[in-house]
Amino acid sequence: MRVRHKPWAKDKIEAHPNWVISDPASMKGSWQKVFPVEQPLHIEVGMGKGQFITGMAKKHPDVNFIGMEFQGSVLVEALDKLLETPLENVRLLHNNAKDLAEYFAEGEVEVIYLNFSDPWPKKRHEKRRLTYSSFLETYKTLLSKEGHIELKTDNQGLFEYSLESFSDHGFIIRNVSLDLHGTGDLSIVKTEYEEKFSNKGQRIYRCEAWPK
Template sequence: MRVKHKKWAAPLIAEHPEMMVSDPAQYAGHWQERFAKKQPLRLELGMGKGQFVIGMAKAHPEINFIGMEIQTTVAAIALKKALPEELPNLQLINADGADLLEFFAPGEVDELYLNFSDPWPKKRHTKRRLTYQSFLREYQQILRSSGTIELKTDNMGFFEYSLQSLNNFGMKFDGVWLDLHNSEENEHNVETEYEQRFAAKGQPIYKLTAHFAG
């Protein structure tokens, strides 16, 4: 979903280079230097307005988090939310996730979150889905050996496709939930903005966790 351009977005990002990175390639292999201390590193690809990654950083001070968002205005909204929290284990990126291999060194990331990614339902757009095999190859490179992918979506078609794609890629599933909010897994679940909205309407939320065979 496109968000209306805000004039304050780009200036806010420019004012806070300590929190928001606009040229992530310069930190490939050195992301830990951006944090208060060296800790396991997790990346949310497509953080939206930041509710999930900020919530995770607050809940897990023992882990370093990076949220990446391509839309400048959306990234700026996330930044605006994050600044008052003053979280030493959180960094944000305003860039295109299609360039992951330029932004992260091999094995630099411990876990990757794909939350409510665009399902690209038309067959001709299959290659754009973030669980398509070409993307999985990139994730495998930036993730540590046996690195984990966690995915949440409200779209059953995309979820079924992702299960098949990850399985065909040889990944091992750690958990699959067809109704996350009515499961024990929901006890420590941190919601995204989309998730909150869909769940409020009674829409089941699908989740999977899987790792690359090391």
């Protein structure tokens, strides 16, 4: 879906460095310093408008969350949520997923969320998929000994590709769901896309991937 460009987004992001960390590389290995309380660190790569990350932060005040989004015109909507309802266990990054290893230290992250990532269906774009081998190797490095990845998508092709990629690169796959909302579990925190798709009766696929 095409994102409407917001030329004022960059200035707004820069005006709120307390919520959007301007120099994430300087925080590598020290992320707990930006939060009032030292707690397990979870990150969402490609958080969109922030419904999931803020919802999770409200539900789990005993976890520190970082939402990462490359598109500034999208990130400002997550920022608006925090300006309206401040959550001290959330911080945002306006950065690219390919640079994760520059921002987080080995073993610093407990959970990585990959929610409704761009499927990049064409074979020539395979390297851009967030479950491609190079990304998986980065995640392995950043995750703690008990850490794992949680993936949700509406795209069956991406889900099947990701299951195979996880398996090929030394992950144990757990808690696979081929119809997440078919369970009727109302406690699930949804992304904006997830809410839209599940309301239409579209299947949502989910799994966890744990490094061996």
